[in-house]
Amino acid sequence: MTSGAADAAYDDDTLIARLLERDERAFRWLVRQLHGMMLAFARSFVRDAALAEEVVQETWVAVIDGLARFERRSTLKTWIYSILANKARTAAQRARRTVAFSDLGPAGGDPVDPDRFMANGHWASPIEPWDAMTPERIVAGQHLWTVARGAIELLPEAQRAVLILRDVEEQDGPTVASLLGISEGNQRVLLHRARASVRDALSKIMTDPQKAGPDKKTTQTGQGPRRQS
Amino acid sequence: MTCRDVSRRASTYLDEDLSLRERLALKAHLFICVNCRRYVAQLAATLNLVRDRQWAGVDEEAEDRLAAMFRQSGKSDGGSGFTCT
Numbered sequence: 001m002t003s004g005a006a007d008a009a010y011d012d013d014t015l016i017a018r019l020l021e022r023d024e025r026a027f028r029w030l031v032r033q034l035h036g037m038m039l040a041f042a043r044s045f046v047r048d049a050a051l052a053e054e055v056v057q058e059t060w061v062a063v064i065d066g067l068a069r070f071e072r073r074s075t076l077k078t079w080i081y082s083i084l085a086n087k088a089r090t091a092a093q094r095a096r097r098t099v100a101f102s103d104l105g106p107a108g109g110d111p112v113d114p115d116r117f118m119a120n121g122h123w124a125s126p127i128e129p130w131d132a133m134t135p136e137r138i139v140a141g142q143h144l145w146t147v148a149r150g151a152i153e154l155l156p157e158a159q160r161a162v163l164i165l166r167d168v169e170e171q172d173g174p175t176v177a178s179l180l181g182i183s184e185g186n187q188r189v190l191l192h193r194a195r196a197s198v199r200d201a202l203s204k205i206m207t208d209p210q211k212a213g214p215d216k217k218t219t220q221t222g223q224g225p226r227r228q229s
Numbered sequence: 230m231t232c233r234d235v236s237r238r239a240s241t242y243l244d245e246d247l248s249l250r251e252r253l254a255l256k257a258h259l260f261i262c263v264n265c266r267r268y269v270a271q272l273a274a275t276l277n278l279v280r281d282r283q284w285a286g287v288d289e290e291a292e293d294r295l296a297a298m299f300r301q302s303g304k305s306d307g308g309s310g311f312t313c314t
Binding site: 057 | 240
């Protein structure tokens, strides 16, 4: 029996059962859900794109082969990412690359650049509203995602790995810390920094670029277009 | 609590992991500070965007290649032809 709607979401039990029945549609669905982010995650360990692809492919092979023995002590996604993390770590070692995920870099645990604050702790310059979040922009959410995705790719490796696991794949903090072999505190610091960076990247396109342009005030009275919210 | 303190705690706040005391202090600050209100709201919007899986995707070629591998692996019972490490 195959699923109805092509893109219906599967729960873990259904998905595993379908995969064990060799349901290709279920497998393709899983690949669409995970593959892109798995690649980005693997590149946190191995910089080389071709090698990262190899690591992810090996992970899929191990998933297919090992599924019948998967004991379901974690979710399927967590299990897949733990295989991926192991394989990526091994590949990084083979490539003689050490991944210092616990190295938090300068400035202690501050997610936002200290230079953006005055001595008294206030913002040195105002936070601009995201005026560009118009309905049209929301419809064009694809563009927003492209920007966010680009920002994720540019994050320092450890931050990228944590953000992908925590926010994209929605794994909890302890799981992520143990997957990456870092402390929960470090995991949190990396996450905060990563989120702040992605927010900064989005801010560049979300703050109104036309402020200096011709007057675009929405009409408050009369028949002019009126935006509620 | 200063704006800088808020920026340090905003992410934990959104994860609902702040202690009650810190959460109240942060909320009190947000009440009086438009910049921090914006910052926290923008961080929340960022998280919503990143969590939205609509963008999930893979190039078709890679999907087809993996699907072919999946098909092949099922052809023989047990020994899939792929080694599990």
